[in-house]
Amino acid sequence: MTMSTLNVWAVLVAAVVAFVLGALWYSPPVFGKLWQKANGFGPGEPPKAGPRG
Numbered sequence: 648m649t650m651s652t653l654n655v656w657a658v659l660v661a662a663v664v665a666f667v668l669g670a671l672w673y674s675p676p677v678f679g680k681l682w683q684k685a686n687g688f689g690p691g692e693p694p695k696a697g698p699r700g
Contacts, residue, residue, distance in 0.1 A: 673679050675690075683690060 671677055673682055680690070688695075
């Protein structure tokens with residue numbers, strides 16, 4: 648496959664759909680609260696940056 652045969656619109660639509668699905672997946676009504684609880688931080692507390700250890 649070359650760049651001239653690549654469907655740019657399909658790639659852009661796929662990227663937008665993946666972004667929207669990810670936003671919905673981690674939103675509080677879907678799995679956001681469970682994800683926060685599983686990772687050990689509260690609803691108003693952002694995750695800490697830095698290396699894990």
